[in-house]
């Protein structure tokens with residue numbers, strides 16, 4: 001067992017290779033759909049089945065998404081890059097090779113700034129390259145799964161971009177923060193859903209440890225195929241402890257690929273040697289090199305949306321939001337856009353922020369809905385906020401109206417008019433109610449006149465009740481003071 005004291009004498013060195021499925025409608029080298037959940041082996045053709053003689057054709061949309069992903073991590077898009085064959089045998093790889101990029105990737109020399117432990121840290125991005133995905137082996141779920149493995153090639157040929165970081169991370173928390181920021185940026189630029197449950201974002205982690213102060217790197221192990229943030233953190237923490245324990249007991253870390261077991265939270269060396277071999281990369285002879293003109297590159301750069309960090313800063317600087325609120329409201333691009341629309345319609349960003357993070361978030365959570373499926377469109381939430389600001393409805397009533405909007409999808413104004421819910425500020429109408437309330441409670445009037453001014457609250461409450469919550473509380477107080485004065 002490695003004690004925290006021993007662990008503290010070592011420093012971890014971590015780099016991540018993140019595979020992201022690009023959100024194109026068709027595959028990287030053929031016209032087959034990339035849709036998820038189709039019956040096995042239906043989204044296939046001779047190209048993605050690896051039939052002899054079938055020729056790949058590069059998907060232009062995939063290249064454009066790769067460029068946007070590259071910009072999102074501050075990489076330089078290369079004017080000339082090349083596809084390469086990565087040869088290995090596996091049953092879910094019908095071609096017998098993956099088409100990837102090797103010595104000339106589509107993008108290089110980027111970085112991502114992360115927040116970790118209250119400080120900003122820059123994590124280098126070595127490169128990003130395009131490649132096609134393999135199919136999927138199905139090892140269980142069939143009656144004869146004890147004897148056979150099935151294969152589904154629907155995923156074969158779907159476009160991926162692999163983003164390789166520098167070994168700049170020093171803890172599982174930093175790796176977690178990096179992956180979080182990377183995912184957020186890729187979602188903002190809409191090149192991938194990054195849905196980890198569907199395997200649209202997967203990551204391999206290279207980990208080594210060295211005594212603190214030592215420059216030379218330790219021997220690294222690669223933990224393959226981590227498909228959740230939690231597993232990434234657990235796998236890294238386990239792997240760091242394992243390597244430290246090994247070194248402390250006089251052993252040596254082997255350079256190898258390891259798999260994380262999500263039941264035991266441990267990593268284990270892959271017994272098969274399939275990942276240890278030489279891929280014999282060579283330039284893909286069926287595809288011309290990828291040339292990206294300055295004009296094309298700059299056109300795509302011009303289409304880049306605002307990134308999360310820029311948006312956070314703008315929400316604080318321009319809309320006057322608190323830092324915490326800006327963080328929450330930029331957690332997804334959809335949420336940030338909803339907020340901005342509501343704020344524009346309301347004319348009051350801070351009130352809009354409160355409603356989006358408060359009543360709306362609670363109602364969505366209870367209904368199990370996402371912001372994209374909100375029954376209350378942003379413009380209508382803005383209209384509701386405007387009605388409060390203009391004094392037409394009280395804040396309390398607004399909450400009831402909001403609940404009705406959420407259920408019916410109607411506008412605030414329609415509900416107010418249908419149900420006669422306008423706030424009563426008209427002195428004539430209010431006077432009548434005030435007089436009735438005073439007449440009905442002679443005892444309390446006596447008390448008030450006897451000096452017990454706290455019964456004022458009681459009167460206000462009675463008037464509010466009599467008006468079904470529609471009386472303007474400020475106007476009511478005024479009137480009561482006048483009558484009792």
Ligand SMILES: [Zn+2]
Nearest residue numbers: 030032045048
């Ligand atoms: Zn195909």
